[in-house]
Amino acid sequence: MKARHKRFALIGGGIATLGIATALVLNAFQDNLVFFFTPAQVIAGEAPKERTFRVGGMVQTGSVQRDGLTVNFVVTDSVQTVSVLYTGILPDLFSEGKGVVAQGKLDGNGQFRAEQVLAKHDENYMPREAQHALDQATQNAEGTRL
Template identity: 65%
Template sequence: MKSRHKRLALIGGGIVAVALAITLILSAFRSNIVFFYTPTQVANGEVPKDTSFRIGGMVVEDSLKRQADGLTVHFVVTDTVKNIPVSYQGILPDLFKEGKGVVAQGVLDQDGRFIASNVLAKHDENYMPPEAAEALKRAKAADTAQSPDGVGRNS
């Protein structure tokens, strides 16, 4: 084999190796990306089926119910337009409170209940993840636009 052919084979092999590495990296990213949705988007069926995603909003006052086992809790998350019931088994963060912001990661079951595998609470009064704040603003604007009297409603 001539040196020119060896060089072309080496370059071709390098290109194939780089393409394979890029494909594997993109595949890993795609399987680990978790998208954020509001309760309104969940209620409207805009979420992926059988795939983990994040839901964010405010914990509805007086919705927190603890089971006798001490680890299972049920609560409701709202974006002030729609409410989604959430079940979680585990220890809640210290800052988790009713009326405060929360982001939960998990899947939606057949009954429309969000089964959380992870729950995160916002860490102070003034902070909310930018995508959560924007989603809450969009949900309120959409609700006000759909209401016949121009005043939002809560379902």
């Protein structure tokens, strides 16, 4: 084999290795990608049916029902509501009327089955995307009422 052919084979092998590595990294990234949706977007069918996503808003007052470690509560964006079922220990700051972000999937009945629940950590904090989504939902609701 000539030196020129060896060089082309080496370059081709390097490009193939780089392509495979890139494909593996992108595949792993896509599997771990989790999107955020408001209850209004979930009800409108914009949320994925078979993938994990996050839903956020405020815990509706009077909606928390506990049965041992299983908790059922309602998340609202002041326009729509989504029922959330979670089994596990809730964060200490979780309470009615406070901001929450739950990560999980929709079941066949349209109920959100959370795998993780995150509560805001102080009086002034809410994730940017959650605050923006709540503001948008409120503006859209006010626009449809006029």
